[in-house]
Amino acid sequence: MNIDILQGLLNGKGVIVTEFIDNTKASEYYVRTKFIQEDGFKWDTVVPYIDRRAGLNIIKESELAEYLISLKPYFKKKAMADWKKQEIKRGLIKGEVTKPFFDVLLSFKEEIEKLPQNNNGARRIQDIKDAGYTVASIPHAKGRMTSRILLPIPLHAEMGYETFSPQFKARVLRLLKERNAFEARVTNRKALIPDHKFSEVRWDDSTKGENPMDMTDDEIIQKFQLLDNQRNQQKREICRKCFQDGIRGTIYGIKYFYKGTEEWDNEIPVKGKSAEKGCEGCPWYDIEKWRKMLNKEISKK
Incomplete structure (x- = not known):
């Protein structure tokens, strides 16, 4: 620098x-x-x-x-x-x-x-x-x-991103059972952050409007996972790099994607609601599902 x-x-x-x-x-x-x-x-x-x-x-x-x-x-x-x-x-x-x-x-x-x-x-x-x-x-x-x-x-570091009312955050914590998706266990609720699985860096104006605070319980479970501040920041940085370079991130260097490959699918738009399809299969998009699918592959060995 x-x-x-x-x-x-x-x-x-x-x-x-x-x-x-x-x-x-x-x-x-x-x-x-x-x-x-x-x-x-x-x-x-x-x-x-x-x-x-x-x-x-x-x-x-x-x-x-x-x-x-x-x-x-x-x-x-x-x-x-x-x-x-x-x-x-x-x-x-x-x-x-x-x-x-x-x-x-x-x-x-x-x-x-x-x-x-x-x-x-x-x-x-x-x-x-x-x-x-x-x-x-x-x-x-x-x-x-x-x-x-x-x-x-x-x-x-929520500059430019959605902020949540204490009531909405409490609701997300309750629905997701205060489970840290990265750690795969219940952790200190004060350190947990509702994280949009679909990274905000790929949102457009219409996409942000699809995340109202009055969404249903099922929508919350579908859209969010819980992370601590360290992993939330790490995910944002990885998603930003993916947006710039077209290379999807990994967790602990494990290059396993239950859908797609390490490279962003060029047939999928890079921004807007349709871009979410390009995130599916990435470890950071839905950590719990990624872990489940990886364990399923391991069990076949």
């Missing part, structure tokens, strides 16, 4: 980047960024572009530039204040151990000295990440200290 190329792509966009920051121990990579709004409000922060746990893997300057521009509206003064009020009201982070960490991080600034002294501070930060929040961990050049920055962006 070249900082000069990235700066050139962002020229005149109100987004300034100054350096890349590597946290190789955690497999996390950041770019130090300043967002400048039209009213003159400025905010310095760091933005992750590679995060192993979140499944975020941006490797091209053009993709990173587009991503940073999409984040700019969330760093307006009012937007940040509203986000803070909203998340305090939601109360997703609870407990006398973890909540003090979250309360300090709500400054959206780089924090280290103000964080509560705790023998397992890394666990507290991971608890916050598991709830869906984006927290950057910046290692210091000297010593073993690490500063943390909370980014006021939508939970589970």
Whole structure:
């Protein structure tokens, strides 16, 4: 990744980047960024572009530039204040151990000295990440200290995608029995996200209209699966690459497709409702069905 190329792509966009920051121990990579709004409000922060746990893997300057521009509206003064009020009201982070960490991080600034002294501070930060929040961990050049920055962006990086009301999410969790499709087991419901089997990257305007919040129970079971934040992000990245390159994704490198092959069927449209047929058979489209079909093949051996 070249900082000069990235700066050139962002020229005149109100987004300034100054350096890349590597946290190789955690497999996390950041770019130090300043967002400048039209009213003159400025905010310095760091933005992750590679995060192993979140499944975020941006490797091209053009993709990173587009991503940073999409984040700019969330760093307006009012937007940040509203986000803070909203998340305090939601109360997703609870407990006398973890909540003090979250309360300090709500400054959206780089924090280290103000964080509560705790023998397992890394666990507290991971608890916050598991709830869906984006927290950057910046290692210091000297010593073993690490500063943390909370980014006021939508939970589970839902920029441009559908968001769900608490009532609808609870309904999906109930119908799908709180079962993490990737893990093939019931997991912590707070960390689960309703994931559209048909990836949003292939939707068009009419397709989005076919996903109303008042859909029937059968429609929900047909359309959704439950994933945690890490796998949800990973799936979005894999689907985006498939959309661009025409190569369908795998799980753990297993090249098994119960319908079709690794290559996208060129006879199928790449976008719109008809494109869903091209997703069928891909491991990520319906993980539970893919696992069932794979086990069926194995049992024949």
